[in-house]
Amino acid sequence: MSSRVLLHVGTPKTGTSYLQDVLFRNQKTLAEAGILYPGDRFDAHFLAALDLMRMPWGGLEREAVGQWDALAAQVRRHDGTAIISHEILATASRAQVGRALTSLGHGDGTEVHIMISVRDLVRQIPAEWQENVKHRASLSYGAFLDQIRDPKRDTRISTWFWGVQELPDILNRWGDDLPPDRIHLVTVPPVGGPPDLLWKRFSTAFGLDGLALDLEAERANPSLGVPETALVRRINRSANQELEPGDYRPLVRELLAHQTLSRRTDSPRLAVPPDLHPWVSEVTASWVEEIERRGYDVVGDLGDLTGAPPVTDYVDPDHPDEAEVADAALDALKATLLEGARLRRREGELQAELRATYEALERSYLRPTYRWRERTVRRLQDSDTGRRALQGYRRLRGRSSPPA
Numbered sequence: 235m236s237s238r239v240l241l242h243v244g245t246p247k248t249g250t251s252y253l254q255d256v257l258f259r260n261q262k263t264l265a266e267a268g269i270l271y272p273g274d275r276f277d278a279h280f281l282a283a284l285d286l287m288r289m290p291w292g293g294l295e296r297e298a299v300g301q302w303d304a305l306a307a308q309v310r311r312h313d314g315t316a317i318i319s320h321e322i323l324a325t326a327s328r329a330q331v332g333r334a335l336t337s338l339g340h341g342d343g344t345e346v347h348i349m350i351s352v353r354d355l356v357r358q359i360p361a362e363w364q365e366n367v368k369h370r371a372s373l374s375y376g377a378f379l380d381q382i383r384d385p386k387r388d389t390r391i392s393t394w395f396w397g398v399q400e401l402p403d404i405l406n407r408w409g410d411d412l413p414p415d416r417i418h419l420v421t422v423p424p425v426g427g428p429p430d431l432l433w434k435r436f437s438t439a440f441g442l443d444g445l446a447l448d449l450e451a452e453r454a455n456p457s458l459g460v461p462e463t464a465l466v467r468r469i470n471r472s473a474n475q476e477l478e479p480g481d482y483r484p485l486v487r488e489l490l491a492h493q494t495l496s497r498r499t500d501s502p503r504l505a506v507p508p509d510l511h512p513w514v515s516e517v518t519a520s521w522v523e524e525i526e527r528r529g530y531d532v533v534g535d536l537g538d539l540t541g542a543p544p545v546t547d548y549v550d551p552d553h554p555d556e557a558e559v560a561d562a563a564l565d566a567l568k569a570t571l572l573e574g575a576r577l578r579r580r581e582g583e584l585q586a587e588l589r590a591t592y593e594a595l596e597r598s599y600l601r602p603t604y605r606w607r608e609r610t611v612r613r614l615q616d617s618d619t620g621r622r623a624l625q626g627y628r629r630l631r632g633r634s635s636p637p638a
Contacts, residue, residue, distance in 0.1 A: 238315045238345045239338050240440055243408055244324030245398050247361040248351035248422050249432050251455040254279065254319050256433075260447045267445055268314035272305050279305065279320040287330050289322070292479035306337040310344075317440060324350075324404050325397035331407050346416065348408045349439060352401060353422035355514045356541030360504035362395050364463050368487050370479070372471040375551045379510065402524045414529045421534030424542065439533040456492055459501030460551045461558035465566065466491055468559075485570075494569040501558055504551060508544035515540070591623035 244250070257264065257271040264271050273279060282305040284291055284298040291298075309316040318338075326334065340346045363378045373381075373391065381392045396403070401419075409417045420439045423431045437443050458466070469486060477486070506514060522536050549555075594610055614620030 237313065237343075238347065239309060239340075240315065240317045240347050240349050241323075241334070241338070241408075242317065242319035242349040242351070242440075243326070244321040244350060244404065245352055245358075245401075246321040246324070246365065247358060247455070248321070248353045248420075249436070250319065250321045250351060252433075252451050253351075253436055255452055255454070256447060256449055257317060257319065259452065260445075263445060263447055264317075264442075269441075270309065270312040270314065270316040272308035272312075272316065272318070279318055280322070282306075282318075283320040283323050286334055287322070287326055289325075292483070302334070303337065306334075310337075310339055315441065319349075321398065324399075325394065326407065328407050328410070332411075335411065340411070346412065347418060348412060348416065349418050349420065350401070350404065350408075351420040351422065351436070352539065354424075354539045354541030355399070355518055356506050356511070357422075357425075358399055359506050359510075359514070361457065362399065364458060364504060366391065367463055367467050367470065368458075368491050370470050370474055370482055370486075372467055372474065374467075375504075379507070383510075383513065401521045405525075405528070405530070409530075415531060417528075417530040419525065419530055419532045419534075421532065421536065421538040423534065424538055435533045454492075456496035457504075458491060458495050459498060459503055460549045461501050461554045461562045462491075462495035462498055463504060464551050464554040465495070465559050465562045469566075489569060489573055490566050494565055495562055498562060498565065501562070502547070502549040502555075505545045505548055507550075508548055511544045588623050591620060595624075 242250075242253070255276070258273070258276045261271050273282075278301065281294065281298040281301040283289075283302070284295050285300065286302040289295060305318065309318065323334075335341075335346055338344060338346055359379070359382070360375075363373075363375055366373060366378065371391075378391060381389045382395045384392060387393060387396055398404075405417060418439050420432075420435050423435075433449065466486065469490070473486075474482075518539050518541065522539055525532070525536060591614060595614075611624065614624045
């Protein structure tokens with residue numbers, strides 16, 4: 235039934251986490267305006283994208299089975315505008331794109347629009363290397379740059395990088411079956427502009443102007459500086475073989491990288507080496523020329539893709555200042571200790587709750603009052619902790635006969 239679908243397919247590091255957070259937290263306000271942002275959890279679109287592309291992702295792909303069809307079904311049932319957004323969709327193959335468009339109603343009267351947010355390669359190149367590091371990679375920056383510049387593009391790193399960054403190719407795969415006026419590019423403003431300019435461009439492109447949305451960010455994907463990224467890469471090299479993926483994400487990526495090291499904003503920033511700027515400029519110029527030739531809708535300015543000039547104080551992240559890395563390591567160790575202390579306190583609280591629960595259950599058995607026991611059990615069943623305690627108590631009671 236959806237009359238229009240806005241399908242946002244990337245690219246990474248272009249404000250996508252912020253956009254998705256705003257859309258998810260404002261689902262009710264959007265619905266009142268006739269706009270559907272489907273999903274009952276913040277990562278519903280991510281799981282749907284994994285399912286669509288059959289992409290392995292640390293075990294999450296098992297949880298994702300069936301999620302794309304479920305999301306598409308919600309969209310088809312909606313009469314109005316629907317928005318789907320996740321940046322890894324940029325890598326979808328032509329066959330996967332065809333399946334996505336068909337499942338959303340393209341060809342059956344639904345008007346599908348492809349939305350792509352884009353940022354200059356001067357910022358995207360170091361950002362992509364950093365994202366690899368935050369996802370357990372231990373590849374040096376120099377090796378990363380060599381791989382993405384290799385014309386063969388036959389490594390996992392280069393395949394992924396160009397899959398989510400090469401605009402003409404993304405536009406070919408996603409826009410081949412759509413007219414140019416249904417392809418919309420939102421450019422990320424250069425550093426130093428108004429802080430709300432990117433959101434204004436998103437709002438214009440997605441038709442959100444005039445809606446009273448809560449724009450306070452709860453989820454983000456913050457960046458790290460040179461010594462911080464170097465530290466995480468060293469942690470990966472040291473711990474990857476022993477630290478399971480399910481533990482890596484909360485401990486390294488979230489606790490250390492996002493919650494701790496990203497707050498160290500005075501350290502040197504990652505950048506493109508000055509000698510690579512001519513190559514970056516050549517690639518960018520060819521993209522801009524192709525986009526202008528095709529006549530796509532651009533919200534912003536294609537000049538934003540030029541990027542900043544070479545930095546004069548470039549710091550090689552493969553050879554960082556060791557004192558700065560040590561300072562970052564102290565902050566990381568402190569955060570780990572504080573988290574360990576917090577977990578110990580929480581464990582103590584849970585143990586106290588369990589003891590109180592066992593005592594209450596014992597009292598209920600000692601007093602021959604059925605209603606009292608019934609009320610106690612009902613109270614316990616109202617909380618997750620109580621249910622676990624009740625299950626544990628029943629297992630313990632099962633080992634011996636109940637008191638007379």
